[in-house]
Amino acid sequence: MKNxxxxxxxxxxxxxxxxxxxxxxxxxxxxxxxxxxxxxxILENTEDLVKLIGYLFMEFKYMMNDNYNEFTLSNEEQLCLDDMRKRYKNRKNLILSDVGFEDYYLIYDLFCHKNNIVNPEKFYIREAIKSFFIHSIFNDGNVNEIYKRYPERLKEFFEPFNNIFTTNYDENLGRFTGKTIYYLHGAFHVMDYKYNKNSFRNMLSNKAADNFNIDSNYYYLYSNVLTTYSGYSKNFSINQNQQANEVIEKMAEGYKNNIAIKKDVDSWKFTDNEILKNMYDSIILKVNNEDLRFEEQYPVNEFKSISGELKIVGLSPNNDTHIFEIINNNSNLKQVTYYYYDKTECEVVKNLLNNFTVEFLPVKNLWKEYR
Structure with a gap:
């Protein structure tokens, strides 16, 4: 198989x-x-958003100092902070737009820890930052028109592949190749399950969709696009519904066959605990209809099951370590080729894919070949 x-x-x-x-x-x-x-x-007062991005950039400079370690709350945050320091330590005269937009999510989380900003305020502001970036990436739809600039010969490169995966959110690859594209991090045109009024999630008494009036002119802001600083965080979101389905299925079986479990679940019916109430609703709905499932929107299982040959083009190893971890753990892959933009990427990829002898090729030669 060619992937x-x-x-x-x-x-x-x-x-x-x-x-x-x-x-x-x-x-x-x-x-x-x-x-x-x-x-x-996104946010009515746009001046607040401008100020926040400015504050975060100023805070970024303080984070280069080890004293900021006291504000990390997990090993994952500390690892990401160390990685961010490593990537920027030799860069001088940085300006706000030099910092990777996904790094701003880490800066924001640590800023919140330092200033005791907690949910729900922390969550709503983070969602505003996320939507701010998604709106900019979408670029009034121009991001979906890039394929028109692809050279026709590039189809020869795509043609042999059995599976094409992407971390991009746009539709260029599908429009250009006519092939099915697997969106590992979601896509602008795929609505997040929580906004779908017919989804299993919105059959619960606490309907997620009740809190939203969807404006179809900005459909991409309601998409299942994943954007955050950590591979761990992305991996959690990717696997969340699959894990929820496994738990609900087991609990539904227990409800039908175990009196003690049934008694426990029934006691959650009138609880004030929102999580337990949602669990109760999910289990009862599942008992009455075995076909109900939370929608698994990310093709992680398809990616884990690839075999044979994998070529990687245009993918930076920063922020997507979860993808490289999946590749590195795949014993069915026999050959991995990484097209690098900068030679410094090779050493990082070599460490991430240490189970393979990776073939490294300059991506500029690839573009020249098919121009």
Missing amino acids: LLVGNGINIQFGGYENTNEAIIVRGIKALEKDNFPKHI
Whole structure:
């Protein structure tokens, strides 16, 4: 089997500067002043968002100092902070748009720990930051038009692959190749299950969709797009519904066959604990309809099951360690080729994929071959 994994490098190659990290941040800030900025979805007071991004950048500078370690609350956060320091330590005269937009999620979380900002405020502000970046990446739909700049010969490169996976959110690969594309981190055109009024989640008495009035003009802001600083966090979101389905299925079986479990579950019916109430609703619904499942929107199982050959194009090893971990643990893969943009990526990938003898090729030669 021939498998391909594609990252944002292809968008930068053929879409140009406007798909770079710098452009995403600068465009996002400029968009706050436009009449069509969806402040009714993201945040009414856009000045607060500008100030927050500025505060976070100033806080980023303090985070380069080891004294900030006291504000990490988990090993994962500490590892991500150490990694961020390593990536930026030799860079001088940094400006706000030099910091990776996904790094701002880590900066925000640590800023909240330091200043005792907790949920629900922490959650709502984080969602506003996420939507701010998604709106900018979407770029008024221009991000879906990049395939028109692909050279026709590039179809020869894509043709042999049995499976094409991507961490991108756009539709370019599907429109260009006509093939099925597996979106590992979601896609702009795929609605998140919690907004689908017919989903299992919205059959519970505490309906997630009740809190939202969906504006279809900004459909991409209701998508299942994943964006955060940590591979661990992305992995959690990717596997969340699969794990929930496994638990609910076991509990439903226990409810039908074990009197003690049935008694416990029934006691949750009138609880004030929202999690237990949702568990009760889910189990009872599952008992009455075995076909009900939380929608598993990310093709992680398909990715785990690939075999044979894998080529990786345009994917930075930063922030997506969970993907490299899946690859490294796949004993059915016989050959891995990584197309690098910068040679410094090779050593990082070599460490992440230490179960393989990875073939490293310069991506610029690939683009030249099919131009």
